[in-house]
Amino acid sequence: MEAVVVENITKTYGKGKVLAVDNVSFSVNKGELFGLIGPDGAGKTSIFRMLTTLLLPDEGSATVDGFNVVTDFKQIRSSVGYMPGKFSLYQDLTIEENLNFFATVFGTTVTENYHLIQDIYVQIEPFKKRRAGKLSGGMKQKLALCCALIHKPTTLFLDEPTTGVDPVSRKEFWEMLRRLKKQGITIIVSTPYMDEAALCDRIALIQNGKILSIDTPDNVTRSYPANLYAIKANEMYRLLKSLETFPDRLNSYAFGEYAHATFRSEKLDTAHLEHFLTDKGLSGIEIKRIPATIEDSFIKLLN
Numbered sequence: 001m002e003a004v005v006v007e008n009i010t011k012t013y014g015k016g017k018v019l020a021v022d023n024v025s026f027s028v029n030k031g032e033l034f035g036l037i038g039p040d041g042a043g044k045t046s047i048f049r050m051l052t053t054l055l056l057p058d059e060g061s062a063t064v065d066g067f068n069v070v071t072d073f074k075q076i077r078s079s080v081g082y083m084p085g086k087f088s089l090y091q092d093l094t095i096e097e098n099l100n101f102f103a104t105v106f107g108t109t110v111t112e113n114y115h116l117i118q119d120i121y122v123q124i125e126p127f128k129k130r131r132a133g134k135l136s137g138g139m140k141q142k143l144a145l146c147c148a149l150i151h152k153p154t155t156l157f158l159d160e161p162t163t164g165v166d167p168v169s170r171k172e173f174w175e176m177l178r179r180l181k182k183q184g185i186t187i188i189v190s191t192p193y194m195d196e197a198a199l200c201d202r203i204a205l206i207q208n209g210k211i212l213s214i215d216t217p218d219n220v221t222r223s224y225p226a227n228l229y230a231i232k233a234n235e236m237y238r239l240l241k242s243l244e245t246f247p248d249r250l251n252s253y254a255f256g257e258y259a260h261a262t263f264r265s266e267k268l269d270t271a272h273l274e275h276f277l278t279d280k281g282l283s284g285i286e287i288k289r290i291p292a293t294i295e296d297s298f299i300k301l302l303n
Contacts (some may be wrong), residue, residue, distance in 0.1 A: 001029065002027045003202075004028040004063055006047070008025055008061075009025075009059065010059040011058055016058075022205075028186060031181065034201065035188075035199050036188065036206060037298070038207050038298075045084075045159055047158050048188075052064075052080060052256050053069050064080060082155075083145060083157065083159065085160040085163060089132050089143060092132075093130070098147060099147060101149045102147040117145075123172075124139050137165045138168075140163055145161070154185065155185070156185055156187045158187065160191055170186070200217060205220070206296050220294060224300060227266070228260060228288075228289065231273075240254060241252075255295075260290075
């Protein structure tokens with residue numbers, strides 16, 4: 001059964017001059033951990049705001065838990081949890097006060113749904129008298145998630161929840177999401193981090209307001225249409241410029257300490273490429289075939 005259905009929604013800003021969401025359609029199954037993956041400005045936040053009834057779509061339609069985002073906004077607001085990208089809790093209230101406030105707004109108590117947040121809250125409970133504005137990034141993130149969960153939502157929207165958070169807190173956060181998923185909550189998360197895409201059940205890759213692909217992370221990488229190679233040399237800039245002049249090259253770009261590249265030939269003559277790069281003045285050359293990542297697949301879809 002589907003928790004979220006989006007059909008051809010479009011959103012523009014500035015009297016129609018800026019197209020933020022361009023005829024987007026997708027669906028999310030109940031109990032699924034679904035990722036909306038793309039860079040800043042791709043349209044992720046606009047989609048989330050329409051699905052949580054904070055914005056009206058210009059065209060198209062969408063439902064959350066069977067409720068229409070335009071006509072049934074009251075039901076949606078009472079049944080979903082939303083954690084915006086920017087920390088939006090009350091900075092002058094303590095952890096404890098923020099949590100009690102949000103529970104009261106939704107007509108419940110912290111005690112009633114404590115089982116939902118227990119694993120998360122125990123990590124910040126020692127600081128429950130500290131004001132939210134004085135918390136670290138990771139602690140703010142945990143508090144915001146607790147406040148989004150305290151009314152026991154059926155669907156949880158998390159807009160770039162790990163942006164600006166340290167790697168350890170990012171890892172802990174995704175472990176929390178896996179535990180929440182086991183409790184039957186549908187989770188939709190947006191992120192610009194391609195490595196987080198692999199942690200979702202399914203992902204939608206989005207750029208410039210358009211969906212490029214929707215599939216499982218494994219299927220996205222498995223469908224990469226060419227043999228991919230990682231190439232290393234003593235000078236990255238010269239390596240990239242040299243690859244651009246290699247006659248058999250299809251595409252190449254920097255990827256950490258390596259350049260990733262695809263070629264027209266089904267089987268690359270690595271000895272010929274190494275000789276070509278050596279003639280360009282490069283040394284310490286390393287060439288190896290590698291499996292594609294989500295990021296490689298995303299870059300390929302953009303070309």
